[in-house]
Amino acid sequence: MSAPLLEITDLHASLVTRYRRLDLLNGVSLTLDRGEALGLVGESGSGKSLTTRAVMRMLAKGFRTEGDIRFEGESVLGMSRERLRRYRATEVGMIFQDPRAHVNPVHTVGDFLTEALVRDRGLPRDEVVRRAVQLLDEVGVRHPERRLRQYPHELSGGLLQRVMIASVLLAEPKLILADEPTTALDVTAQSDVMAILDEQRRARGLSLLFITHDLELANACCDRLAVMYAGEIVEQGAHVYDAPTHPYTVELMGARPSIDERLDRLPVLDYNIEMHDALKARAAG
Numbered sequence: 001m002s003a004p005l006l007e008i009t010d011l012h013a014s015l016v017t018r019y020r021r022l023d024l025l026n027g028v029s030l031t032l033d034r035g036e037a038l039g040l041v042g043e044s045g046s047g048k049s050l051t052t053r054a055v056m057r058m059l060a061k062g063f064r065t066e067g068d069i070r071f072e073g074e075s076v077l078g079m080s081r082e083r084l085r086r087y088r089a090t091e092v093g094m095i096f097q098d099p100r101a102h103v104n105p106v107h108t109v110g111d112f113l114t115e116a117l118v119r120d121r122g123l124p125r126d127e128v129v130r131r132a133v134q135l136l137d138e139v140g141v142r143h144p145e146r147r148l149r150q151y152p153h154e155l156s157g158g159l160l161q162r163v164m165i166a167s168v169l170l171a172e173p174k175l176i177l178a179d180e181p182t183t184a185l186d187v188t189a190q191s192d193v194m195a196i197l198d199e200q201r202r203a204r205g206l207s208l209l210f211i212t213h214d215l216e217l218a219n220a221c222c223d224r225l226a227v228m229y230a231g232e233i234v235e236q237g238a239h240v241y242d243a244p245t246h247p248y249t250v251e252l253m254g255a256r257p258s259i260d261e262r263l264d265r266l267p268v269l270d271y272n273i274e275m276h277d278a279l280k281a282r283a284a285g
């Protein structure tokens with residue numbers, strides 16, 4: 001049997017300063033198979049982002065890491081500098097919460113999308129531009145040629161996040177790490193961007209580690225959920241959303257607002273009374 005695409009075993013991460021040591025990941029273990037999507041959920045500060053940063057070997061200076069992270073059976077913690085550069089550039093792609101924090105504001109969208117592939121893989125610029133246009137089109141960016149000439153500040157957050165998805169797909173990785181990719185967007189852009197990410201990764205058979213606070217969203221686009229609490233994974237599996245067993249997970253799932261509760265929180269203004277009533281009727285079955 002072949003190794004899982006990603007295998008994290010007993011991962012510990014501590015922040016060691018002159019005065020104290022903070023244990024922030026306390027024995028995280030999880031696996032991700034090829035083509036599988038795993039939702040990593042849990043409250044703020046539980047260690048979700050640290051886990052993904054550890055997979056990229058991108059923990060800040062001062063962190064001490066112990067345990068094992070394997071990508072296709074190869075130790076990520078043991079990779080040489082050159083191997084690590086290739087791993088980050090070609091095998092794992094990351095999508096972050098705030099796309100603006102990860103683009104150079106004085107570079108055009110076209111430069112952002114094409115530079116790394118032209119420089120690192122020596123591909124002809126024309127060919128990379130052609131693929132970039134095609135991918136922008138596939139992720140729903142209209143007038144892609146024009147977009148390539150624009151600067152990040154000329155694009156909305158939702159459009160820029162689509163550009164991010166295109167840039168990750170352009171590198172043809174095997175694994176996408178998506179850390180709250182829609183949290184910074186407005187509600188309409190959130191569902192559009194998530195639908196595109198989900199559709200594109202399924203079409204390409206890519207694996208996804210999806211970090212989110214949104215349990216329903218994680219359940220809708222992932223095969224399994226892993227629940228983090230205080231630097232540990234307390235429960236994982238396909239059953240978690242519908243039949244959690246760990247007391248923390250039971251509480252977390254119980255804290256989800258029901259459709260009824262959410263409707264009750266909606267202000268009933270004249271213009272939405274009809275919609276409100278219709279939704280209530282639907283929720284009542």
Ligand SMILES: Nc1ncnc2c1ncn2[C@@H]1O[C@H](COP(=O)(O)OP(=O)(O)OP(=O)(O)O)[C@@H](O)[C@H]1O
Pocket residue numbers: 015024042043044045046047048049050051060
């Ligand atoms: N560079 C750092 N220096 C000090 N503490 C850190 C650092 N990075 C993370 N932490 C701490 O590690 C813990 C886990 O952080 P992490 O960002 O992984 O949480 P999270 O589950 O992703 O939370 P959120 O959902 O709010 O992003 C938190 O207590 C956080 O304050």
